[in-house]
Amino acid sequence: MLTVASLPLKRALSASVLALALLGPAQAALASTLSLNIQPRTAQEERALGAAIAVYSIRRDLRAGADVRQAGRNHVVRLRQSGRHNRGIIRQRGANHEANLTQTGGHNNQVILQFGNGAHADVHQAGGQSGILLQFAP
Numbered sequence: 001m002l003t004v005a006s007l008p009l010k011r012a013l014s015a016s017v018l019a020l021a022l023l024g025p026a027q028a029a030l031a032s033t034l035s036l037n038i039q040p041r042t043a044q045e046e047r048a049l050g051a052a053i054a055v056y057s058i059r060r061d062l063r064a065g066a067d068v069r070q071a072g073r074n075h076v077v078r079l080r081q082s083g084r085h086n087r088g089i090i091r092q093r094g095a096n097h098e099a100n101l102t103q104t105g106g107h108n109n110q111v112i113l114q115f116g117n118g119a120h121a122d123v124h125q126a127g128g129q130s131g132i133l134l135q136f137a138p
Helices: 009-030 043-059
Strands: 034-038 066-073 076-081 087-095 098-103 109-117 120-125 130-137
Touching (some): 043 087, 043 109, 066 076, 109 120, 120 130
Parallel strands (some): 076 098, 109 130
16 A cells, blocks of 8 residues: 555645645635655555556556646746656646756656646656646635
8 A cells, every 4th residue: 555654645635635624715815835755665556657657648648658747827837857767757737847857767656736826846766656746726
């Protein structure tokens, strides 16, 4: 089972949804970016997450090692890959997002999803790493 920190994935996602609901409109205006970083902690979880990202890539017919899709305005993406079998997927929706993804070595898998206004991500992978980063900015 994938985990976030010491919480199982289902609990971590439930806690994130609850936190968003409790923020309310007034609190959300004062809040900074809410980030949920999901990283596997075992080799089995690593393989499962890598397989899930590969299946998504096949379903979306992604043939290159990187796929960037942006909706909105004023987004910035910096993507650096060296080595074989690296896969980076970045989605930005809203405005003023910035994502930096560096993958070296090989066999890295990363998804970065940014929503709202002004989220910033900086992810470095050095071989055989996987992760999903979800960011919500008011």
